[in-house]
Amino acid sequence: MTDQREMEESQHHVVSPLIYIIVGSSLLVLTGVTVWASFQEWGNFNAVAALAIAVVKAMIVVLFFMHVKYSSKLTKLTVFCGLFTFLTLVGMTLADYISRAWGSW
Amino acid sequence: MSDSTVVAHAAPEHGHEEHPAYLRHHFENTAQQADAAGFAMWLFLLTEVMFFGGLFTAYLIYRNWYYPAFVEASHQLNVVWGTLNTAVLITSSFTMAMGVWCAEMRKQSGLVLCLILTFILGLGFLGIKTVEYKEKIEKHHVPGFHYSLKSFVDPQSDPEIYKEYHDKPLALDMARHTEVYFSLYFVMTGMHALHMIIGIAILGFMIFRARAGAYTAGHVTFVENFGLYWHFVDIVWIFLFPLLYLISRHQ
Numbered sequence A: 001m002t003d004q005r006e007m008e009e010s011q012h013h014v015v016s017p018l019i020y021i022i023v024g025s026s027l028l029v030l031t032g033v034t035v036w037a038s039f040q041e042w043g044n045f046n047a048v049a050a051l052a053i054a055v056v057k058a059m060i061v062v063l064f065f066m067h068v069k070y071s072s073k074l075t076k077l078t079v080f081c082g083l084f085t086f087l088t089l090v091g092m093t094l095a096d097y098i099s100r101a102w103g104s105w
Numbered sequence B: 001m002s003d004s005t006v007v008a009h010a011a012p013e014h015g016h017e018e019h020p021a022y023l024r025h026h027f028e029n030t031a032q033q034a035d036a037a038g039f040a041m042w043l044f045l046l047t048e049v050m051f052f053g054g055l056f057t058a059y060l061i062y063r064n065w066y067y068p069a070f071v072e073a074s075h076q077l078n079v080v081w082g083t084l085n086t087a088v089l090i091t092s093s094f095t096m097a098m099g100v101w102c103a104e105m106r107k108q109s110g111l112v113l114c115l116i117l118t119f120i121l122g123l124g125f126l127g128i129k130t131v132e133y134k135e136k137i138e139k140h141h142v143p144g145f146h147y148s149l150k151s152f153v154d155p156q157s158d159p160e161i162y163k164e165y166h167d168k169p170l171a172l173d174m175a176r177h178t179e180v181y182f183s184l185y186f187v188m189t190g191m192h193a194l195h196m197i198i199g200i201a202i203l204g205f206m207i208f209r210a211r212a213g214a215y216t217a218g219h220v221t222f223v224e225n226f227g228l229y230w231h232f233v234d235i236v237w238i239f240l241f242p243l244l245y246l247i248s249r250h251q
Helices: A002-010 A017-038 A045-065 A073-099 B002-015 B030-065 B067-074 B079-104 B108-138 B159-165 B172-211 B221-246
Strands: none
Touching: A017 A045, A017 B079, A017 B221, A045 B079, A045 B221, A073 B030, B030 B067, B030 B172, B030 B221, B067 B172, B079 B108, B079 B221, B108 B172, B172 B221
């Protein structure tokens, strides 16, 4: 039983071209949206919107073009751990810059 | 003594099963071999994430420090070229994904076509980037190589350039800090372009191999892992584009 499940999991999943077409065109649409959004007057939210759209686009690419959605648990765990480590390092660096008493020495 | 006997007896049972020629002997089966290669590719991509991540962090911190100068400097970039390049790169990612599909479906001519399209779109991206770099060189906006503060403080000092771009003059301290922006701009887009050049070189190699039928006989690992690399380079640009071109466009 376990063997069978493992076999099924390691069975190679082929993503259909239809999904690639949907993903490709939604990426192009999101590119248009991010350009449009950058010309709006949203104050601080311009940066938030730009980054949010970029993160959504990157996630779509990772999940579908890079097949992570259909990959083994090992691949999923690897990608997740990598991103977690990356965000931790960036977060700690930024925390250092934010929390220093700039200008008082 | 007894151990070596066991090994000697066990080997023939395992060693001479029928298997595809591309299966290396230290792997149990082709699925395990493909999994191992994919895992290794992801580990490599994670080192790349850390590499570009450092540059993005530097950009973030300097942008906070010299915010007005970064806004002014980012207005020097051409959104039309940037958007066009993003579209070109996303389309090349799409053709690459279709290439992986063709390899898996064993469609040789489809694979060759997809690889050639990806190759051409990759060159198109670099072509547009060259146009943009050329403008920066003409305007003396390349730190450490071809940089003049005067071009920011007094854009009218070069009448030909001024006629074309009509840049407004900047205060001296702000003009000096635009140098930080352009340093980061050239390092980040330059490293990205280097990855594109390496990718295009590998694509050229793959087109020849694909024409010989190398990837359409069941062994798709190389195409698949190159696809991962190409999509990763696409993701880097997906973040570079809004951060460098768009983020302060409304001001």
